[in-house]
Amino acid sequence: MTILQLQYQHAKIPKNQLVTLSNQLIPKIKTLNTALTKGYNDPHASLNLMTDKNLIYQIQKLKKEKQPLNPQYILIIGIGGSNLGTQAIQEALLGRHYNLKKSRPKILYADTVDPDALTDIQTIIEPIFQNGGNILYVLVSKSGGTTETIANFEQLLAILKKYKKDYEKYIVAITDKDSRLWQYAQKQGFSLLEIPVQVGGRFSVFSPVGLFPCAMLNIDIEHLLSGAQIMRNACLETTIEKNPAALSALLMYAHRLQGIQIHDLFLFCSDFESLGKWYRQLLGESIGKEYDVNKTQIFEGITPTISIGSTDLHSMAQIYLAGPYDKFTTFIRIKIFNTNPTIPHNTSPDSLIPSIQGKPLSTIMDAILTGTQTAYKKRNRPYMEITFPDKSAYSIGQFLQMKMIEIIYLGYLLNINPFDQPNVEEYKIETKKILDRSYDQKHL
Numbered sequence: 001m002t003i004l005q006l007q008y009q010h011a012k013i014p015k016n017q018l019v020t021l022s023n024q025l026i027p028k029i030k031t032l033n034t035a036l037t038k039g040y041n042d043p044h045a046s047l048n049l050m051t052d053k054n055l056i057y058q059i060q061k062l063k064k065e066k067q068p069l070n071p072q073y074i075l076i077i078g079i080g081g082s083n084l085g086t087q088a089i090q091e092a093l094l095g096r097h098y099n100l101k102k103s104r105p106k107i108l109y110a111d112t113v114d115p116d117a118l119t120d121i122q123t124i125i126e127p128i129f130q131n132g133g134n135i136l137y138v139l140v141s142k143s144g145g146t147t148e149t150i151a152n153f154e155q156l157l158a159i160l161k162k163y164k165k166d167y168e169k170y171i172v173a174i175t176d177k178d179s180r181l182w183q184y185a186q187k188q189g190f191s192l193l194e195i196p197v198q199v200g201g202r203f204s205v206f207s208p209v210g211l212f213p214c215a216m217l218n219i220d221i222e223h224l225l226s227g228a229q230i231m232r233n234a235c236l237e238t239t240i241e242k243n244p245a246a247l248s249a250l251l252m253y254a255h256r257l258q259g260i261q262i263h264d265l266f267l268f269c270s271d272f273e274s275l276g277k278w279y280r281q282l283l284g285e286s287i288g289k290e291y292d293v294n295k296t297q298i299f300e301g302i303t304p305t306i307s308i309g310s311t312d313l314h315s316m317a318q319i320y321l322a323g324p325y326d327k328f329t330t331f332i333r334i335k336i337f338n339t340n341p342t343i344p345h346n347t348s349p350d351s352l353i354p355s356i357q358g359k360p361l362s363t364i365m366d367a368i369l370t371g372t373q374t375a376y377k378k379r380n381r382p383y384m385e386i387t388f389p390d391k392s393a394y395s396i397g398q399f400l401q402m403k404m405i406e407i408i409y410l411g412y413l414l415n416i417n418p419f420d421q422p423n424v425e426e427y428k429i430e431t432k433k434i435l436d437r438s439y440d441q442k443h444l
Contacts, residue, residue: 078140081201144179227397268309
C-alpha cells in the first residue's frame, strides 16, 4: 500500500534550521511511543484507537443489530468533534452529493440549532415515517450535555415517538461512560457506545463517534484504520525525514516563529471540503490558547483557513498572491481520482480553448494545481504539498492520523496543551445563564 507523500522543498525553511528545530521534537516523539503501552490511561489515548479490537467488535456487532431495521437515513445529532469527522470521511469517500445518488442509507447531520435547518430535516424525515420507513438516530455528545445537541435531539425525538412505539431501538447514543447522557440512555433503553474518557472530541474520529456511522454507511472502517495505523507508525519515527507529521509540524512552527499566523489548507478536491473543516477545528481549537503549559499568558495561535481548488482560485487567489506575507499553505493533490471523464475532442477551428480538447479532467486539474504552485513560487509564497495516491479509505485514514499527530507535535513545540479548550466553555456558561434566567422568569 502507498503512503501519502509530503513535499516541502518550497516551504522556504532552510534545511539547517529544520534540523536544529527537529532536535526539540525528539523527546515528544519518544513520549508518544511510550503512550502506545498505556492504552487509554494517557492524554495521547487516541493513538490506540485503531488497534482496539474490542472497540471494533462492539461497533460491528451493533451494526449487525441495526441493519435489519433497514434505515433509509442515518441521522447524526452532534456538533463539532461529534460530527465533523464522520462528515469528512463520508464526503471524501462517498461524495458530497451522496444523498442525491441512488444510495442507501442516506445521511443527515443535525448540528446547529438554526430553526430553518432543523425544520428542513423534519420535512425530510417525517414523510419517511408516514410511509412506514425507518431512520436511525445517532446521538453523539462526549460530555453528554451539549446544548445544541440535546435541543436538536429533543425536537427530533418527539417526531420519532410520534411514529414508533418502540422508538428506543432506533436510537444509538455515543458518549463518555457515566455521563448524564450515558445514564439517561441506559434508563431509556437506547443502544450505547463508549468514547474513552481521555480521547477528546476532535481526536475521536477513530472511536465509535466516527466509526459507527461510517460502518452503517458500509464504509470499510477496517481499511480506514489500517491506513491510520501505518501512518501512526510512520509518525512515531525518530528519524524526522521519515516522519510526515513531525515535518509538517516543524514547518508550521518555523513559519510561526517568523510571525506567520495563518495556515491555509488548499484542497484540490471538492469532496474534501469537510475534511478541511475537520482539520480547521483540530488546528483552531488545539493551538489557539491564552496560556502556555506554565500558565503564562501568551495568546498563541495559528488561524486555519480552507480553500478548494480550483473554485477558490476565482475568489481568493488575488489576496493569496498579492496580499500580506502572513500565510503558509498546504496543497492537497490527488494522484488518481475515482473517475476521470475526458473532454470531447472538438475538431472545429473555433474551439474556445483548443488546449483542453481530448484531455481528461484530472489532467486539467493537475495543470491548474501545478500552475498555482508556480505562481506561488514566483511570488515567494511558502507552501508544502501532500499527495494522496487515491481517494480510498486507506488514504483518508492516513491523512486523519497524520494531522492529529501533527497537532500534538505542534502543541509541544509551542509549549501549549493541545488537548484542552477552556475558552470554548465561556460561551457555554454564558448561554446557560441566559437560558436559566428565561426559564426562571417563566416559572416564577
